[in-house]
Amino acid sequence: MKRTLLLSLTLIAAAAWFSACNQSAKTKEMVKKELIGTHKGKDVFLLTLTNKKGNIIKLTNFGARITWIEVPDRNGNKENVTFGFDTFESMIKGDPYFGSVVGRYANRIAKGKFTLDGVEYSLALNNGPNSLHGGPGGWHSAVWNTEDGGKSKVPTAVFTLKSPDMEEGYPGNMDINVVYTWTDNNEIVIDYTCTTDKKTVLNITNHAYFNLHGAGNGDILDHQMVIKASRFVPVDSTLIPTGELRPVEGTPFDFTTPHTVGERIGENYEQLLLGKGYDHTFVLDNKEEVDATVYEPVSGRLMEVITDQPGVQFYTGNFLNGRMIGHGGKPYNHRTGLCLETGHYPDSPNHPEFPSTLLNPGETFKSQTIYRFSVK
Ligand code: BGC
Numbered sequence: 001m002k003r004t005l006l007l008s009l010t011l012i013a014a015a016a017w018f019s020a021c022n023q024s025a026k027t028k029e030m031v032k033k034e035l036i037g038t039h040k041g042k043d044v045f046l047l048t049l050t051n052k053k054g055n056i057i058k059l060t061n062f063g064a065r066i067t068w069i070e071v072p073d074r075n076g077n078k079e080n081v082t083f084g085f086d087t088f089e090s091m092i093k094g095d096p097y098f099g100s101v102v103g104r105y106a107n108r109i110a111k112g113k114f115t116l117d118g119v120e121y122s123l124a125l126n127n128g129p130n131s132l133h134g135g136p137g138g139w140h141s142a143v144w145n146t147e148d149g150g151k152s153k154v155p156t157a158v159f160t161l162k163s164p165d166m167e168e169g170y171p172g173n174m175d176i177n178v179v180y181t182w183t184d185n186n187e188i189v190i191d192y193t194c195t196t197d198k199k200t201v202l203n204i205t206n207h208a209y210f211n212l213h214g215a216g217n218g219d220i221l222d223h224q225m226v227i228k229a230s231r232f233v234p235v236d237s238t239l240i241p242t243g244e245l246r247p248v249e250g251t252p253f254d255f256t257t258p259h260t261v262g263e264r265i266g267e268n269y270e271q272l273l274l275g276k277g278y279d280h281t282f283v284l285d286n287k288e289e290v291d292a293t294v295y296e297p298v299s300g301r302l303m304e305v306i307t308d309q310p311g312v313q314f315y316t317g318n319f320l321n322g323r324m325i326g327h328g329g330k331p332y333n334h335r336t337g338l339c340l341e342t343g344h345y346p347d348s349p350n351h352p353e354f355p356s357t358l359l360n361p362g363e364t365f366k367s368q369t370i371y372r373f374s375v376k
Helices: 002-030 088-093 270-275
Strands: 031-039 042-050 056-060 065-072 078-080 113-116 119-122 145-147 156-163 174-182 187-196 224-227 229-233 279-284 292-296 301-307 311-315 339-343 365-375
Touching: 002 031, 002 042, 031 088, 042 156, 042 174, 056 174, 065 365, 224 311, 229 311, 270 279, 301 339
Parallel strands: none
Antiparallel strands: 031 042, 042 056, 056 065, 065 078, 113 119, 145 156, 156 174, 174 187, 187 365, 224 292, 229 279, 279 311, 292 301, 301 365, 311 339
């Protein structure tokens, strides 16, 4: 009797052990971490995240960037839909922003200047007379720390960074934590958490370029857009907001109903001429769950964007010129990728009428953006 009990207990224990091993093998399979080089004295890794559907995304701690999103079309054919590079060397030398986290201030600050409590701060000018995307040494160019994803049942990548006081001219030591979760529903969930020890400004985003035909497979002019925004942010000739929040109604900026990117992009409308296409922040209505959708009718791929941020920068790759050769040796030509960069409006520190981008010591900035992929 006792021996039977002992045998059963042994069998139960063995089964539990096998299942635990299997579980940890599964966890390992979900996230593969490879060392691909060193940069600025730190190890650079490529993380491959595989969800239960067998779809993969790849990320790297260089710029905390997304470099690969492989999702099926309506016939199940998988293709990478985001811009990136095949090798470590090309990634380091390539476009600074593809797929990266951008900070401390995404988009432009006029003349690289802003004032906090009577103190004027000066930033490096890297975009004509303005400062763009946190300056030349912004977070896109940093080698972030790659943290352990913990016990998460879905594949995750966790990147952290310490941005020192006065880095690129911004006050305050800032701690930044970015968690990418790749759900079984083909959603990239990005969670940002930031704290500071001095009053500062913050506008953090992800700068992925998308082409739902597959990156490098032609232009994005046939992509059908919906952006749930009744107003947008007009800019001057250096792409700095004028301060106006203009109703989209009756303009080529009205994407409250579906329109292709290309339908009105060539119109003789002042804001399209200034932006050389769409390169504007849309003021999100934030009334429904989904804030923007992109549908590509040939493949049937659909991307939905969900954010808690007040705006989204819709950029149609107007400055791409084919000089960047990306995955598979494909050139990224004019308007072959589009960005939906969620965040605050450009130059908010100089526009008190815009939603505030201030972060104070003792406060924790938390924000979430989701890119969800499906077919229809
Ligand atoms: C800006 C564009 C800029 C691009 C760089 C966008 O966020 O609005 O003007 O050329 O980033 O990748």
